Amino acid sequence: LANVGVIAAAVLGGRAGAELGQVGAVSLLQSHSRDNEYESDQLGVRYLSQAGYDPRAMAGFLSTLRASSRLDAKRRGQSPDSVDRFNYLATHPAPIARVQRATNLARKANVKKPITARKRYLSKVNGMLYGDDPDQGFVRGQEFLHPKLRFAFRVPQGFSVFNTPQAVHGFGPSGTRFIFDGGKPYLGSMTSYIRRVWAKKLRLRDLEPITVRGLQAATATTRARTSGGNVDLRLVAYRIEKDIYRFTFVTPTERTAAISTDLRRVTYSFRRLGAREAGRLKPLVLGVATVRRGDTVSGLSQRLPFPDFKEERFRVLNGLGPKDSLRAGQKIKTVTLR
Incomplete structure (x- = not known):
C-alpha cells in the first residue's frame, strides 16, 4: 500500500508529493504522537474512574477500534495481523498495545459498583448517522454515488471501496488498487489535461480521447518501478461541465492483462446522476x-x-x-x- 501511495503521489504531484519527500523529518515526530495517544488512553481511564463509570470501557472501546481496523485490512486484501505490527512512521501505537495498556490501567482502578449506562448509550446512538457523510457520497453495494456532485461509478465483485474526504480508494484482487479524486476545473481538451496538467512529469503511453456516456474523457498509461516490482498505471480523466474527475488504476505489471476487463468496466461505468435518483439516496x-x-x-x-x-x-x-x-x-x- 505504501508503494501505491508513492506512485500515486508521483502522478498527482503537488502537496502530496512534497509531503512524501519529508518522511525523514516527519518520522522524528511520530514517537511524540504515539506518547500522546498513550497519555490520552491513561486520562480516559482516570476520568471514567473519577466519574464512577466502568474503567474497563476504555479497553473495550480500543478493542472495538482494533477489530474495525482488522476488518478493514481484510477488506483491503491484507492480513488482519498487519494492524498490530509496529511501524516507526505510525502516528498511533499498535492497537493491541493500546488495548493491553488500557486493560492494565483499568485493573488498577478501584470503582465500586461502576456505572455502565448501556440503556442510555443505546438511546443516544439510535438514529445516529453511520458511515459516509452525505456531503461526501455513499458506497452502496458495488457502487459509489455522490448525490451532491451528481455522479456515480460501479466496481466489479471482488473490489472493496473506502470513501474518505480526500478520495475514494478501491482494493481489488491480485494487488489491484485505484484512487478516485477530483482535479481543478479545466476547459481544454482532456488529452491536454492529462499530458500538460495532471501527469506532465510522466512518460505517457497510449494517450487518447474517449467518450463515456456522453462525457468528454481521456486515458493514458505509464509504468513505474517500486520496491515490490513493476506496476502499470492507467489514468482516466472525465469532465462534467468544468469539473474534472479522475481514476488512477495501479496494477502489478504481470496482472495487468488479466484485470484489464474489470478496469475497463469501472472506467465506462462513470455516469451522471439524475436529480430524481440523487434525491432518493439516503444515508x-x-x-x-x-x-x-x-x-x-x-x-x-x-x-x-x-x-x-x-x-x-x-x-x-x-x-x-x-x-x-x-x-x-x-x-x-x-x-x-x-
Missing part, C-alpha cells in the same frame, strides 16, 4: 433492536446493507468476539437506511 443510520429467541449472529447479520463481510461487520458493530453468541432479550445495534 445509513444506526438502529437498536432486541434479540428474539432463535436469532443468531449469522441470521441477523444478513440484514445489514453491505455486500461483504456481513457477519464480521455485525460483530464489530456490537463488540462481539469471534465466538460470542446472542441471548434472547439482548439489545443490539443494526444499520438501516434512514
Whole structure:
C-alpha cells in the first residue's frame, strides 16, 4: 500500500508529493504522537474512574477500534495481523498495545459498583448517522454515488471501496488498487489535461480521447518501478461541465492483462446522476433492536446493507468476539437506511 501511495503521489504531484519527500523529518515526530495517544488512553481511564463509570470501557472501546481496523485490512486484501505490527512512521501505537495498556490501567482502578449506562448509550446512538457523510457520497453495494456532485461509478465483485474526504480508494484482487479524486476545473481538451496538467512529469503511453456516456474523457498509461516490482498505471480523466474527475488504476505489471476487463468496466461505468435518483439516496443510520429467541449472529447479520463481510461487520458493530453468541432479550445495534 505504501508503494501505491508513492506512485500515486508521483502522478498527482503537488502537496502530496512534497509531503512524501519529508518522511525523514516527519518520522522524528511520530514517537511524540504515539506518547500522546498513550497519555490520552491513561486520562480516559482516570476520568471514567473519577466519574464512577466502568474503567474497563476504555479497553473495550480500543478493542472495538482494533477489530474495525482488522476488518478493514481484510477488506483491503491484507492480513488482519498487519494492524498490530509496529511501524516507526505510525502516528498511533499498535492497537493491541493500546488495548493491553488500557486493560492494565483499568485493573488498577478501584470503582465500586461502576456505572455502565448501556440503556442510555443505546438511546443516544439510535438514529445516529453511520458511515459516509452525505456531503461526501455513499458506497452502496458495488457502487459509489455522490448525490451532491451528481455522479456515480460501479466496481466489479471482488473490489472493496473506502470513501474518505480526500478520495475514494478501491482494493481489488491480485494487488489491484485505484484512487478516485477530483482535479481543478479545466476547459481544454482532456488529452491536454492529462499530458500538460495532471501527469506532465510522466512518460505517457497510449494517450487518447474517449467518450463515456456522453462525457468528454481521456486515458493514458505509464509504468513505474517500486520496491515490490513493476506496476502499470492507467489514468482516466472525465469532465462534467468544468469539473474534472479522475481514476488512477495501479496494477502489478504481470496482472495487468488479466484485470484489464474489470478496469475497463469501472472506467465506462462513470455516469451522471439524475436529480430524481440523487434525491432518493439516503444515508445509513444506526438502529437498536432486541434479540428474539432463535436469532443468531449469522441470521441477523444478513440484514445489514453491505455486500461483504456481513457477519464480521455485525460483530464489530456490537463488540462481539469471534465466538460470542446472542441471548434472547439482548439489545443490539443494526444499520438501516434512514
